[in-house]
Amino acid sequence: MTIYYCSSEHGDDNAGGTSPNEAWRTLTKLRSLTLNPGDGIALERGSQFERDYLHLTGAHGTPKRPITIGAYGNEALPRPAIHCDGEGVWFEDYHAPIGGCPHRSKGEVSTALLLFDCSYIEVRDVEISNRRLDDSDGHAYNDLDVMDRTGVTVIAQEYGTCRHIVLEHLYVHDVHGNVYDKHMANGGIYVIAHFPNDPARAKRRIARFDDVRILNNTVRDVNRWGIGVGYTAYLNYIDNGGKDADGTWNNTFDYGDGRISNETIATYGATNVLIEGNTVERAGGDAITVMYCDRPIIRHNVSREAAAQICDDIYTATLNDKVAAAIWPWRCKNALFEYNMAFDTLNADQGNGDGQAWDADYGDGTIYRHNYSHNNSGGAVMFCNEKAVNSEFYNNVSDRDRMGAIDIPRNPDAFIHDNVFIIATDAEPLRTARADGTARIEHNMFISAETRPGHAQWHPRGSHIEYRGNTYLGFANLPEDDNNNISNIPDNTQLISFIDPTALS
Structure with a gap:
């Protein structure tokens, strides 16, 4: 040794x-x-x-x-720092398409700490940055072709399963990557699996991760992602990618009814993923996302001011994927989110199509429980579109999230129960502009933050919502079909006077 x-x-x-x-x-x-x-x-x-x-x-x-x-x-001194500042350039290549435009699958990346095909490796107590110091590359900061950058990148490609990756007590900050790229190594901490160089080896030695632990890190002012774990070229197998007549992947996918088989995700996805105790502040896009993971656990994390650059005056080179939320999964099986906090996710009123604290997105069996959200510009939780299945949201508190606490665009199901929703004065219980999905909403407490009775559009046309046994405080009207509601107390002045959002945030 x-x-x-x-x-x-x-x-x-x-x-x-x-x-x-x-x-x-x-x-x-x-x-x-x-x-x-x-x-x-x-x-x-x-x-x-x-x-x-x-x-x-x-x-x-x-x-x-x-x-x-x-x-x-000397432990009294600051942790050692790697300030990459555009050095450490390598060429990333997924060796397969990884989704629609603008998801580039190859290109140059600058990374401060790169672990390529490594296993049983533990990294602790290091400071990392990767700043853009000037425009000497001939691009403005928000041009579409700006080079991707990361603080920490972990890649699986040739070795097969990379096991036991621990990233702990790192301070990753000022990573000035590409504003738009979602799935290149581009942001604070990114863990990614590629196809191997030889495509014939793709199924013989599957590149994936087992036992990834991202613990107690601080990530600030990074772009685009804060922490992203599990994106993979093997989505072409998980999502039933199409091929041309010559056998070439053609960037088309069949998600079926949204469900993901246990065998498929365990074979091609990341397993035993734990993201715990991290703080992500001012991520340019999303704060923390797990992608193509089997039963990941995401707990005791904090997101503040995510989606800082998903706005009309910065995100200008394309309209594609002009969306970002705080802490959420993409195409995961039975992802568990608990004891997290998300504050002040930005720009739902400035071009960000999301802006929520939480988002069950095209996943199977997503659970959110015991989480707290406050003042997120796009609401508390979204159940995103037709392939978000078997989603459950319970024992959470939403404190004055804006626009609409619950967002159900075209989703086939959502079980929302035993939560507390404090509805901001400029918000609605549902984000009614697109509430055309399906949900069971039971045994929740809805509290209007207005000191006078408010008004709420509870059951928008086209939605399929079953209300049962909820409590309503401070509303002038109720869902017509909640015949089992416990109570409606129109005057909630005394209750609201005890709620101090500055203390909670």
């Missing part, structure tokens, strides 16, 4: 590198290491690695002897 040391303040690239007194000065030599089980990389606290980067390929630990990357030295 060998630990390799690096210090921007006290190191020397001509030294041995295997003790604090013989530390290297830059990350250059670390990039060429062959790391064995139990080996580690230690960066001295207080170090600032400017315009530098750390890329590792094929580093494999074992369950009992993982490879580690972390900090050493």
